[in-house]
Amino acid sequence: MSGGRLSVVVVSAGRPDALLRCLLGLSQQAKAGCEVIVVADPQGQAAARSLPVAGALKLLPQRGANISAARNAGIAAAAGDIIAFIDDDAVPEPTWSQAVIRAFSGSDLAAISGPVLGRNGISLQWGPMAVNGAAEDIPSEPNAPIRAGLVRKLQGTNMAFRRDALAQVGGFDEAMHFYLDDTDMAIRVGQAGLPTAWIPGAVVHHGFKASSRRTEARVPLSLxxxxxxxxxxxxxxxxxxxxxxxxxxxxxxxxxxxxxxxxxxxxxxxxxxxxxxxxxxxxxxxARESTVPHVQIPSSDFDPFQRADPPPPRLLSGRSFQLPRLRAEAKALVEQGQPVSLFAFEPTPRKHRVRFTDGAWWEHTGGLFGPSDRSGPRVQFFSFKARVAAEARRISATRGVGALGDMD
Structure with a gap:
């Protein structure tokens, strides 16, 4: 991977299954070379150690319910020139790490953020935003300059920084145990006059899984x-x-x-x-005092998570009634180290959904005549072959999908 070495920090508490899915997604990045640091509670550490690639992870204990302190521990263990952050209930598209590195390569950018897709795997959960000192979010255009008095908002589940920029502004404020920690960092980066950017190709899927603070239905347990x-x-x-x-x-x-x-x-x-x-x-x-630690020189060597690029993704497709067979085929291919994107359509106008499964393949389901892009018509007329081809084209940039010859 040219343009710098990328370290990815994942903080996890109380969600070992989600952490496993996130790490499986990271293990299928289209280009090998980034290192992965996991800061997790005992459950999460045990889950991470169950992976065949566990030996390539940098595993750190999470000492208390403080995401800022955990992220700072990850920064201290990271040896990359670029440090990215993703939540444990999120999964990156396979070209995510390439897009992050490409953004910093040959530029003076200090920080970036990118699209975060919601639970249906298609709709935008968080797009380009600006924010002010009162923590008010303001929609912004992807390529437009940020207005005076605002800074670019950095989404905690999809953001990356140059190590040099973090050394300049400091780590995450540990007085913020959860919430606005990423926004505080964005404000400090902006106040330092450091350039930032929105990178459309750096796409992450975010599931909003249950935690100690909310249920699966996003009902809060504590504020x-x-x-x-x-x-x-x-x-x-x-x-x-x-x-x-x-x-x-x-x-x-x-x-x-x-x-x-x-x-x-x-x-x-x-x-x-x-x-x-x-x-x-x-x-x-x-009553809390702000605590922003200095970012030190890396204390460990860079240790890539993936040693070799995975093979090009394989596309499987069929009707919805064939889904059990398609899933069995996807499972067998993934176990052989083959990334898979699976399309299964029913003869209806049902809206499409995309998810990265626990079995580590991407699964697209919905109606043959239903919308994937939610800005499109509610009913769309396709033959089966044409629909699969259209969906393959739609995801080609972020999934690393090549020619339709890779499709079964």
Missing amino acids: FDIGASSAVYLRKHAPEEQAMALHGLEAAQSTRLLRMVKTRKLDAEKMRNLLESLRDGIAAGQ
Whole structure:
């Protein structure tokens, strides 16, 4: 991989299955050469050690529920010139690491971020955004300059930095145990006048898996850390607006929780408890001191996760009733080291979904006449062969899919 050595840091707590899927996705990057540092709780470490490639990982213990401290531990272990971050409940497209390295190659960029796709594997969960000192997100154009008073927002599940830039601005603020830690870093990079960019080809799928802070349905279990980190962030970056912004935060969370009460995801008592946890967090955050560690010279050698490029991806396709056979075939191919993208369509206009399975293949399902790109028509008329060809073209840039001759 030209343009610099890439270290990827993954922090994981309480989600060993999601971590495994993330690491399997990283093991199928189209070009070998990046190293992977995993900072995880005991469950996550055990899961990582179950992989055949575990010996190529840099495994570190997570010491407490603090994502900023865990990311800083990952930075300290990383030997790359470029350090990227991805969440444990996310999976990168196979060309992600190439896109990251290409972005920094021959440029003076200090940091980048890229598209994050949501649970259906197609719709954009997070696109190009700017942010201000009051933590207000503002949509931005991918290639347009960021307006004065704003900086480019860096999404924690898909962001990368030059090590030299981190050495200049410092690591993640450990007073922010969770939430706004990436935004605080974006503000500090922007305030230092360092250039950043949005890289459309650096695509990550994000699942929003359950955690100690939320359920699988994204119902919060506690708002303490959101309150605490918001208080720290606003004190640093918008002290004159802090009171108003915190009031706005409580109002926004109340509105969000009330919608959940109306849809019976929460009851009134749980809503009150959650709002109390938010207020407790704000009080705790107002008493916390900002802690931004210096980024030191790497203390270990660069150790690539993949030693050789995987073979070009294989495309499998069939009707939905053939899915059991296709999955068995995909499983056998993956076990032989062959990346697989599987298409299975039914004769309906059902919307398409994409997911990276626990078995480590990409699976595309939906209607033969349904939309994959959600901006397209609700009903689309294709023959089966033409639809498979169209979907292969749609994913070719990020999946590394070549000619249709690779398709079965």
